[in-house]
Amino acid sequence: MSKNLLLPKPHEILEIIRETEIEYTFRVEADLKVEHGQFFQISLPKIGEAPISVSAMGDNWLEFTIRKVGKVTNEIFNLRPGDKLFMRGPYGTSFPIDKYKDKDLVVIAGGTGVSPVRSTLKHFYQNPDDINSLYFIAGFKDKKSILFEEDLENFKTKFNTIYTLDNEQVEGFEVGFVTEHIKKIPFDTFEDYNVIIVGPPAMMHFAALECLKNGVPEEKIWVSFERKMSCAVGKCGHCKIDETYVCLEGPVFNYTKAKELLD
Amino acid sequence: MSYSVSVKKMNEILKELQKDYKVYAPKRFEKRGRYSDTDLIRYAEISMVEEIVYDEKADFSPKEVIYPITQTLFYFTEHEYKESKVHDKGILIFARPCDINGIKRLDTIFLENGDQEDIYYKRLREKVKFILMECKEGWDTCFCVSMGSNQTDNYSLAVRFAENNLLVEVKDEAFNNLFANEKTTDFTPEFVTSNQVTVKIPEIDNKEILKKVHDLDMWESYNSRCGNCGACTSACITCSCFTTSDVIYSENGRAGERRRVWASCLHEDFTEMAGGHSFRNTPGERMRFRTLHKVYDFKARFGEEQMCVGCGRCTDRCPQLISFATTINRLSEEVNKLKNKKVSQVQAASKEVE
Numbered sequence: 091m092s093k094n095l096l097l098p099k100p101h102e103i104l105e106i107i108r109e110t111e112i113e114y115t116f117r118v119e120a121d122l123k124v125e126h127g128q129f130f131q132i133s134l135p136k137i138g139e140a141p142i143s144v145s146a147m148g149d150n151w152l153e154f155t156i157r158k159v160g161k162v163t164n165e166i167f168n169l170r171p172g173d174k175l176f177m178r179g180p181y182g183t184s185f186p187i188d189k190y191k192d193k194d195l196v197v198i199a200g201g202t203g204v205s206p207v208r209s210t211l212k213h214f215y216q217n218p219d220d221i222n223s224l225y226f227i228a229g230f231k232d233k234k235s236i237l238f239e240e241d242l243e244n245f246k247t248k249f250n251t252i253y254t255l256d257n258e259q260v261e262g263f264e265v266g267f268v269t270e271h272i273k274k275i276p277f278d279t280f281e282d283y284n285v286i287i288v289g290p291p292a293m294m295h296f297a298a299l300e301c302l303k304n305g306v307p308e309e310k311i312w313v314s315f316e317r318k319m320s321c322a323v324g325k326c327g328h329c330k331i332d333e334t335y336v337c338l339e340g341p342v343f344n345y346t347k348a349k350e351l352l353d
Numbered sequence: 354m355s356y357s358v359s360v361k362k363m364n365e366i367l368k369e370l371q372k373d374y375k376v377y378a379p380k381r382f383e384k385r386g387r388y389s390d391t392d393l394i395r396y397a398e399i400s401m402v403e404e405i406v407y408d409e410k411a412d413f414s415p416k417e418v419i420y421p422i423t424q425t426l427f428y429f430t431e432h433e434y435k436e437s438k439v440h441d442k443g444i445l446i447f448a449r450p451c452d453i454n455g456i457k458r459l460d461t462i463f464l465e466n467g468d469q470e471d472i473y474y475k476r477l478r479e480k481v482k483f484i485l486m487e488c489k490e491g492w493d494t495c496f497c498v499s500m501g502s503n504q505t506d507n508y509s510l511a512v513r514f515a516e517n518n519l520l521v522e523v524k525d526e527a528f529n530n531l532f533a534n535e536k537t538t539d540f541t542p543e544f545v546t547s548n549q550v551t552v553k554i555p556e557i558d559n560k561e562i563l564k565k566v567h568d569l570d571m572w573e574s575y576n577s578r579c580g581n582c583g584a585c586t587s588a589c590i591t592c593s594c595f596t597t598s599d600v601i602y603s604e605n606g607r608a609g610e611r612r613r614v615w616a617s618c619l620h621e622d623f624t625e626m627a628g629g630h631s632f633r634n635t636p637g638e639r640m641r642f643r644t645l646h647k648v649y650d651f652k653a654r655f656g657e658e659q660m661c662v663g664c665g666r667c668t669d670r671c672p673q674l675i676s677f678a679t680t681i682n683r684l685s686e687e688v689n690k691l692k693n694k695k696v697s698q699v700q701a702a703s704k705e706v707e
């Protein structure tokens with residue numbers, strides 16, 4: 091019989107890091123080859139499954155940053171180190187980091203959208219010579235929803251960072267939506283560059299428009315979509331937009347394709 | 354080779370076949386129909402020719418034989434998943450050409466889409482052999498001829514039902530010996546060559562037109578008509594969407610199963626994500642999604658054929674009397690209008706230049 095594509099495997103939780111009240115990062119033991127921006131179907135027997143992005147990776151471990159929003163994610167929050175998470179994957183397309191090499195990179199992320207680009211950011215943080223420059227705009231709603239504080243501090247030392255909160259004044263953070271800070275990026279000084287935009291659907295839409303307004307060509311923009319998914323392998327139909335399956339051809343899309351995906 | 358077989362003899366053959374196969378055919382369930390005093394005809398196991406309803410259209414398709422409404426994927430105890438099992442018999446399905454062609458569309462999704470085969474589908478599908486039920490006339494809502502799905506050669510046996518006997522074409526040599534003593538004839542099945550209903554497939558040949566199709570006013574008219582019940586999609590031979598969910602058996606919660614259940618793109622929660630965000634929020638938008646899948650984007654993706662096979666069951670089942678053929682034809686008209694508008698704009702523009 092051919093491979094059972096829906097059968098998950100247990101992975102031990104090594105560590106749980108509390109990011110915010112409703113977002114924890116779970117480090118699990120896993121020796122799997124994963125590309126930046128891919129996701130797994132994470133499950134608990136008797137509860138259910140949910141697609142979750144890889145937020146960091148290392149030798150023999152992966153991290154998932156999970157927001158507690160419902161049935162499966164609530165139950166995952168009751169687990170402790172030593173317990174098992176069931177997983178199948180990795181699935182989906184990834185950020186083409188080879189294409190980003192030796193160029194300038196702009197990363198614009200909002201809220202939980204920081205998760206799927208975190209491993210890309212960490213990659214260039216560890217390999218700063220692979221990139222000309224990296225501009226990172228991160229936006230959160232307010233102080234209590236700030237994710238990855240330690241990373242944000244570290245990134246400041248090697249990247250050009252703009253951190254912003256929607257409507258709260260906090261030291262080290264600007265005020266306003268990420269879109270308001272895009273004009274500060276010196277696009278016209280870059281020779282060749284790429285822009286990654288990840289966040290809630292409305293944020294990605296307006297951030298992309300703002301980039302285009304600032305002269306960024308469509309083909310330099312990369313986004314990551316979120317859709318309801320039940321299978322992640324192109325069978326259940328939930329993620330389909332016209333002839334495109336987000337679980338197969340996405341979640342990472344070039345903007346030239348993404349702009350044609352109309353719901 | 355073809356044979357003329359008495360009903361009595363065919364029943365003996367069926368009995369013989371049942372040693373190795375489960376045999377499915379459209380069967381009558383009395384007074385279980387949509388309206389009081391009507392019967393429901395759906396696929397179920399049969400053991401005698403007399404049980405087969407061959408002169409009426411089945412309300413539901415045979416898809417549930419290989420793709421059950423609810424299907425267990427795994428059983429689990431506290432800490433492990435165990436794969437579900439299926440019976441070890443073969444499957445014979447009495448089916449019309451539209452349904453045999455429809456199952457080919459299901460094959461495309463479950464076996465070809467993505468880079469992996471769906472084993473839960475495959476393990477039942479690979480057991481299946483078809484017994485074609487000749488269909489020469491169709492019914493008032495059928496439009497298989499327009500969809501090119503009125504014919505097929507994908508069958509092991511083909512049958513024509515008559516009062517006291519059946520004409521049977523045996524294409525699959527595995528069944529030759531069962532008919533060895535029967536009278537041969539020159540029967541080959543005929544196929545319906547015209548339906549009362551015809552449809553014109555919309556010619557959406559670029560993304561610009563597609564974008565305009567999304568914005569058409571016609572979809573809004575479904576907001577007040579379609580009740581999001583999903584009856585159309587559950588009757589459809591080609592609808593394949595599902596949702597996976599876990600079930601706990603007992604109070605102490607130690608054992609349970611992961612199962613998948615048919616899902617409908619007409620239901621409001623089909624695209625709903627965490628935080629309550631949905632992508633197609635009105636019945637009209639959902640009708641557009643379903644219609645385009647059936648007569649545009651399945652073909653755009655896989656290249657060969659439209660998804661819809663024109664069985665007309667969605668029209669038959671809709672409590673709001675929404676005719677899918679009418680929807681398709683209306684869309685085609687609108688697409689033509691969009692294209693003509695474009696042509697006349699181009700002509701007007703080139704006139705101005707002159």
Ligand SMILES: Cc1cc2nc3c(=O)[nH]c(=O)nc-3n(C[C@H](O)[C@H](O)[C@H](O)COP(=O)(O)OP(=O)(O)OC[C@H]3O[C@@H](n4cnc5c(N)ncnc54)[C@H](O)[C@@H]3O)c2cc1C
Pocket residue numbers: 129138139140141142143144154155156157158159160161162163164202205206315316317318319320341622624625626627628629630
């Ligand atoms: C490619 C991808 C990557 C993702 N990455 C992350 C991540 O890194 N971290 C994170 O916290 N979340 C991520 N999500 C969202 C996450 O999958 C959902 O929040 C999760 O499925 C909710 O499951 P639940 O059982 O806890 O909630 P439920 O009780 O099932 O549902 C709560 C709400 O979520 C909706 N929902 C159910 N299934 C999904 C689904 N598959 N996708 C979206 N919404 C759904 C329900 O309709 C309901 O409105 C990602 C989603 C996708 C598609």
Ligand code: SF4
Pocket residue numbers: 455585588589590591592647660661662663664665666667668677
């Ligand atoms: S869309 Fe309607 S007519 Fe077409 S295959 Fe499905 S049920 Fe039959």
Ligand code: SF4
Pocket residue numbers: 578579580581582583584585586619670671672673674675
């Ligand atoms: S059967 Fe009719 S009312 Fe029900 S979802 Fe389909 S089109 Fe809408």
Ligand code: FES
Pocket residue numbers: 318319320321322323324325326327328329330335336337338
């Ligand atoms: S998630 Fe099931 S088809 Fe994409």
